[in-house]
Amino acid sequence: MSHALLWLPLLAVFILLAWLGWVEYRKLEHYRQWAQQFEASKYDIAAVLGLQGDRLTWGRPTRQGIVNLQTCDLGHIQSVWVESSGQRLETEATPSKGTIHLVLQPPTGEGHRIPFTELPLALAWRDRLQPKLAGKIEGEFA
Template identity: 30%
Template structure:
């Protein structure tokens, strides 16, 4: 009886990890379905983004798919810069890592998109700007 009680926490941990893995796999499948046919797509812990047909769209991944928060036309884009996450309007430094946000300014409005990793955010913004420059 005592040996069975010792294995019970491991069984609970296994069930929880299996459930979390299944949820993440489902989240990724919903993102891949939403991003199909996009020129550029990104799935982050906070948000999903894509560049498709000259529009950048993003939103959180919910139980039924990506719930679009915003959509912006690339040809209206004025500024695209990475900002520090918690420091107000301070641009992100080159050596910074951790959470940050992408600020897009277009048509007089400023939109902030959260990123969970600054290194990947820099790579994604570089790729985005290389593709957007062709469309501007």
């Protein structure tokens, strides 16, 4: 009887881990289906992000699907940068504390803040989006 009581918590932990794995699997499956419509996309715990042409779409992954979807036209964005705790981050060597955000700033109004969990991934997306903004600016003066 005492051996069974010792194994019961282990069984409960196993069931909990299996359930958490199933939840994460459902999130990934919803993301895979959602991401097929984009030329570039990213998934992490904080948010999903997709780029198709000059349209950037992001939202939050859940086991029911992608929720809180927002879309932004890069033609209306003036600048893009990565920040953590209100401080701009330029390289991976920059220490980051708190949540990392990719910030899209339009000429007027409030900027869009897209959460990231990994600084290198956020910097890669910043570097991917900046040429699209530079192309827009060069096209305006040409």
